[in-house]
Ligand SMILES: Nc1ncnc2c1ncn2[C@@H]1O[C@H](COP(=O)(O)OP(=O)(O)O)[C@@H](O)[C@H]1O
């Protein structure tokens with residue numbers, strides 16, 4: 001891994017604020033957000049629904065503009081979409097007339113890379129997430145979890161510098177979600193690409209992350225940044241260990257204090 | 265099919281039993297005979313109608329889809345064109361037919377124009393709806409891949425819009441048949457509409473019925489052609505499956 005101290009953070013977010021103007025109303029989505037993400041780090045943005053996590057993620061890669069502040073990647077100021085990235089949204093966003101494999105290869109087609117050279121890799125990636133034999137299935141033949149796996153493969157096929165995931169498993173059932181978390185950790189450990197993961201699940205954030213950026217309700221600001229120094233690879237059993245629950249308890253308390261969670 | 269035959273049987277019997285005059289409602293057998301004997305004439309005149317329908321509809325597609333596309337990408341164009349489009353649609357186009365004759369005579373042109381005008385609107389509106397039904401996340405994804413507007417149109421927007429576009433085609437093709445026939449009605453020297461007017465003038469009700477049957481057949485044929493094209497262009501849509509899972513709900 002690169003010497004982070006020498007190169008500085010790969011993603012550098014400085015005093016970002018964002019306002020949305022809808023008709024007469026102004027929504028203050030983000031307030032003065034500053035943080036850095038090192039190369040190879042897995043960072044989660046954890047906060048209540050509507051606190052601006054998606055907006056922040058989009059600003060980081062230039063898909064949305066900020067009102068104040070700036071985002072930098074590798075030292076370069078982001079003014080237009082940053083493309084050395086793979087994105088997974090909460091919804092799979094698969095094209096329903098393309099097979100699983102063709103959906104993965106869309107990434108390659110749009111980038112005008114030679115599709116032929118990537119077919120093997122697409123199949124290997126699909127196999128890696130347990131979709132061997134489903135390459136030629138159309139999306140309507142796949143379950144929700146399978147579709148999201150295809151979306152993950154599409155985000156990885158071009159081997160991007162940064163992987164962005166916006167509540168990718170939010171719509172899945174608890175069991176599938178656990179499995180996806182395990183698979184994601186395994187895949188991430190292979191290359192340790194910089195990953196930013198949006199979630200509102202405390203459990204999931206602790207399980208996956210090196211660091212968790214806890215956000216306040218809207219206008220979203222940083223409540224706390226937590227370093228999760230649990231050894232990897234982490235197992236589901238570890239979730240019951242006291243070291244693990246120390247983190248979840250701490251974050252839950254934080255959300256209580258912020259008024260996001262209330263005792264009955 | 266069987267129900268249709270039954271209807272025909274009842275019709276034949278009723279007409280014969282009550283001795284209904286032929287100029288009011290002719291017996292099916294008479295119409296059938298007419299269809300056989302006058303077959304070449306009908307075929308020839310249908311060809312005139314069919315050509316007008318095809319050209320008019322094709323024009324409507326060729327202008328409608330680009331127009332809808334421009335409306336998506338250019339606010340300026342959309343604002344400019346929309347009032348015109350709407351006016352053209354609410355105005356009863358049949359009322360324009362006599363004017364077309366004054367301007368363009370009795371040939372193919374006024375028929376094509378009427379057909380175009382009448383089938384244009386559903387194509388534009390449904391294409392617009394389809395092109396707009398793209399999810400913003402899909403477009404963000406394309407942007408994150410460094411994709412161009414051209415790519416997002418051909419790879420995402422247009423294919424996403426296809427089911428809706430074909431919905432528009434289906435409405436438009438039936439309108440197109442009406443457009444051509446109306447134009448022939450009002451003033452033309454060829455086509456099934458012209459035959460209809462002529463036969464009616466002669467109180468030749470048998471021919472009127474026969475011509476109507478031809479029209480129905482042509483309508484079906486065109487509609488079927490659009491459905492076949494739809495099936496070729498659209499693959500993997502979940503419509504059939506959702507019907508299955510919905511168990512008819
Ligand atoms: N394009 C937009 N126009 C207006 N308001 C928006 C827009 N996008 C997001 N918002 C608002 O900004 C706030 C933050 O949204 P978002 O970033 O999606 O939150 P999160 O992902 O944390 O749920 C929400 O209140 C949302 O309603």
Ligand SMILES: [Mg+2]
Nearest residue numbers: 053054055166
């Ligand atoms: Mg969100």
